[in-house]
Amino acid sequence: MRNPFQRIRDFFRQPAMIGEPPSERSIWHDPKAHARDFAERYAEPMNYHVENRMTELGIDPARIGVGDAAHGIRHAAFMPHETDGGGNTPDGRLNLDSGILNPDLFKRLGPEASVAYAKARLRDRMDAGIAHEFEELKGGGRHEYAFEHAPETELPIRHEARELARKIRDGERRRARSPIPPGAPSPRG
Numbered sequence: 811m812r813n814p815f816q817r818i819r820d821f822f823r824q825p826a827m828i829g830e831p832p833s834e835r836s837i838w839h840d841p842k843a844h845a846r847d848f849a850e851r852y853a854e855p856m857n858y859h860v861e862n863r864m865t866e867l868g869i870d871p872a873r874i875g876v877g878d879a880a881h882g883i884r885h886a887a888f889m890p891h892e893t894d895g896g897g898n899t900p901d902g903r904l905n906l907d908s909g910i911l912n913p914d915l916f917k918r919l920g921p922e923a924s925v926a927y928a929k930a931r932l933r934d935r936m937d938a939g940i941a942h943e944f945e946e947l948k949g950g951g952r953h954e955y956a957f958e959h960a961p962e963t964e965l966p967i968r969h970e971a972r973e974l975a976r977k978i979r980d981g982e983r984r985r986a987r988s989p990i991p992p993g994a995p996s997p998r999g
Contacts, residue, residue, distance in 0.1 A: 841914040842893055849890035849908030860906045861887040863936050867965045869904060869944065876903045896939045900951070904943045910935045919981025926977040930970070937971030938978065957982040 849856060857875075864874045864887060875887040876899055883889065887905050889897070895909030909915050913928035927935065941963040942956045949955025961975040 841912050845911035846890065846893055846908045848911055849888070853886075853888060853890040856890070857886050857888040859888075860936060860940075863933070864904065864940055867937070867940060867967065869940070869965075873902050873904055876905045896943045898943045898947050898951070902947055904940065904947070906936060906939045906943070910939050916978055916981060919978060919985050923977045923981030926974055930974050934968055934971040934974050937965075937967035938975045941965050941967050941971065941975055954982075954986075 861874055865871065875885050876889070876897070877883055877885050878889060878891075881889075881891050889905050889907040892907035893909050893912065894907065895915055896904070896906040898904050910932065914924070916927045917924045930938075938960065941960040944965055945959040945963055946953060946956035949959065957979050961972050961979055963972075963975075967975075
């Protein structure tokens with residue numbers, strides 16, 4: 811019979827874990843990819859919350875959500891595979907997407923807009939995104955119109971969302987005044 815102390819000593823000599831230690835595991839270094847991954851895993855509850863918030867803000871239910879046959883989505887107010895924050899269709903339908911989860915979405919607009927967006931609550935990001943898409947439709951699909959008018963939208967968005975939309979608008983104005991070097995990323999992200 812083995813000494814019981816040898817069994818205890820052997821127990822502590824065995825590896826403490828299976829697989830890579832946490833220090834060697836991949837970490838999400840790409841906020842856009844992380845946001846999309848999260849959005850795809852939680853698409854159903856995100857869709858519920860976005861659709862509910864649009865309804866609370868008074869968006870006509872016939873204008874909430876779009877379909878995407880290529881991704882097997884018949885109808886949704888939240889598109890997990892898209893990454894620019896939201897969209898709208900020529901027939902007046904609105905949606906948000908995984909971009910609302912990306913803290914770096916407005917990094918190109920300078921530190922004030924970028925930091926404000928990164929620190930904003932998800933509800934305020936959603937409100938600002940909904941207001942942007944709503945105003946873009948009112949402006950004939952013009953993105954610039956949406957940036958200018960989202961902070962003063964008629965929708966009853968939260969005060970914090972209006973402030974966030976103002977900071978994004980100010981960042982867009984500064985970006986529009988500065989020359990864009992050839993080969994720079996598009997303004998829409």
